[in-house]
Amino acid sequence: MTDSATRRIGIGFLAWAVVFQGAASAMTLDFRQAVDIALRQNPDLLAVQAQIAQAKAGVAQAEGARLPKITATVGATRTNDPLNVFGIKLSQRGATFNDFGAGQFNPAVxxxxxxxxxxxxxxxxxxxxxxxxxxxxPLYTGGKLQGYMRQARSMLLAAQSGDQAARQQIIAQALQAYDGVYTAQAFEGVAAKALDAAQSQVKMVDSLYKQGVVIKSDLLSAQVHLEDVKLQQQQAADMRAQAMDALHVVLGVPLAEPIELGPEVRVDMPPGQPDGWIGQALENNPQILALRHQIQAASGKVEVARSDLYPQVGALARFDTNDPTLGFGAHSYTIGAQLTWTLFDGGVARQGVDQAMAARMELRAKLQSAENQLGMQIQDAYRKAVAAQNQFKTRELAVQQAEEAARIVTKRYADGVGTLVEMQGAQAQLDKARADLVLARNQINMQRAALRLAMGQLDLTGLQQVPAQPPMAAASAASVPAQP
Structure with missing residues (x-):
């Protein structure tokens, strides 16, 4: 087993030891721990790390090609082929005049x-x-070895940038799943309040019906509404279970393992102004950097292809021994240099250069498109983040207004002035306002995370834990989160 494999196994056991004490009980897992586990176990990141290992091997291979190539050969031969026999005797320095048939030469015949x-x-x-x-x-390769080296180093940098991009993508996925659990929990809280309100309505309508103030259809309508709210509560519970399953998948944790979440997470707006963010993104976005390094690698490939148009010069040093028995009887050496230049190949080398240059042009076009889209993406994410913040403030006011309206309409109905339809409508507006507030709070985090991701700055330093939040065990009683 390799050291890297042993290290990965050790890290995996350490992660489980930190998070889980046993299958029967679950420890609280905050967002930083969740990200740490996701980065250790996510298969996408493992694939990127394998690409880095390949790129490092490519660099070592390119560096090795510049060094002498030394080979050792051992062989055994037995032959009666006339040409080979004479050559072997010469190599063994054992040829004699008799090998030429001198014994059969008689001038008198x-x-x-x-x-x-x-x-x-x-x-x-x-x-x-x-x-x-x-x-x-190799003494001169027409730039082939330099091209291989440039290509290998650029591919390594591209792979490292890809690793950074993959890590930020995993953080974004973990944040979406982690915050999704809290959002679903908040929806459960909204459903719980709606259930309390529906049960109170049934009690009030039942009391008024017994007093002869309202008709039976009002009571039946209130009971039907209560059943609808119970169904909505079950849907909210299913939403939370689905969100928790999604978190398990992102972390690479079996669905049966119990997880309790720690504090909520708030994503901060990046410092500075939108105009400066685009320039920062062009400098820091790992996907953009990966494309630039790929272009450098493509330039190295052009150099490799162009080298076939130039001569190749190499040096050779060889030491041989030949012996009729096991040994090293006859010694010889050879030293030389060779120049090889393909004068005509039907345009194969030239077409190879054109092909490599076209591939580089394609990557440059992709880079330009990606840079243009990145600027638009940052502007769009910024506008949505600001809109989500403003919407959150509006939703807070909407909840306060809906609560007051529901209180007034409920009192009017209890006094026999209003109708059941008005009271249920006011409660429905309140439920919707609370749900919209929960969704607005979620959108603040998601849009800010999208902005930081586009800038290449989505890391734990821009994420803050929100203290004093209700534990996950009390999800049904959780209140709507405060404004970030």
Whole structure:
């Protein structure tokens, strides 16, 4: 098992030890702990980290290509091929005149020069045990090695920027899920208040009906409304359960594991003004940075392709031994240099350069489009964040107005002046105003988070825990969160 694998397993056990003491009981998990677990276990981030490991290996590979390549070869041969036999004897420094058929040469014999010597044409088989140590060093590659190095380093930087982007995306997902649980809890609180109001209405209408003040249809209508509110309460409970399941998925935690959340989280507006934010985003947004590094990598690929148009020069040093038995009897060395230049290849190298340049142009177009969209995204997120803040203030006033209206209409109905329809309508407006307030509060966090994400600044430093919030165990009694 590798050190990195052991480290990941250790981190995983540590995360579970911090969060969970056992399957039967759950510890309080605040947002920072939730993000920490998500960053350790999210499969998307693990995939990005694997890409970084690949890029680092690519850099090491490109650096290694600039160093000498040293190979060692050991071989054993037995042959009776005339050419190879004579060559092996020369390599073993054991060739003799008799290997040329000198014993068969007799000047007194007519036509002696036309006699084929047996020792040369039909030699006996020979053995050869050879060893070779060879070093090759590229001296000039037309910029190929430099291009590989530039490409590898740029891909590493792109992968690191991608890792940063993935981390911020995970924080955004964790925030959405974490805040979604609190939003669902707040909806449960709204439903609980609506249930209390509906039950009070049934009691009041029942009392008035028994006094003969109202007709039976009013009582039946109030009871039907109560059942509708109970259904809404169940829907709110299901919404909270679904939000909690979503949080489990983001954290990579089994759905059966109990989780209780700590304080709520408030997202702060980034410092400065919108005009300056765009410039900051262009400098810090990790997705933009990743695209820029990819363009640099594409430029390295252009250099690699262009190098095929230039000569390649390399040096060679080789040491050989050859022996008829196991040993190192005959030594030899070779030192040299070689220049290779492809003079004509049918335009293959030139087309490769054009292809690489076209790929770089495509990335530049994507970068320009992404930069333009980023500016629009920041402006849009800022407007929505401001609108959500203003809407929150409006919703607070709407709740106060609806509460007062419901109080007045309920009193009028109790005095026999108003109608049940008016009272139920006023209560419905109050319920809606409370729900809208909850949604507005959620939108403040989400739009601010979207703004920080676009700027490349969505981290824990811009997130503040809201103290003195009701525990998750008392979700049904939770009140509407205060204004951030």
């Amino acid at each position: 007519p036509g002696v020069l036309n006699i084929a010597p047996d020792n040369l044409n039909e030699p006996s088989a020979v053995n050869n045990f050879s060893t070779r140590l060879e070093a090759q060093l």
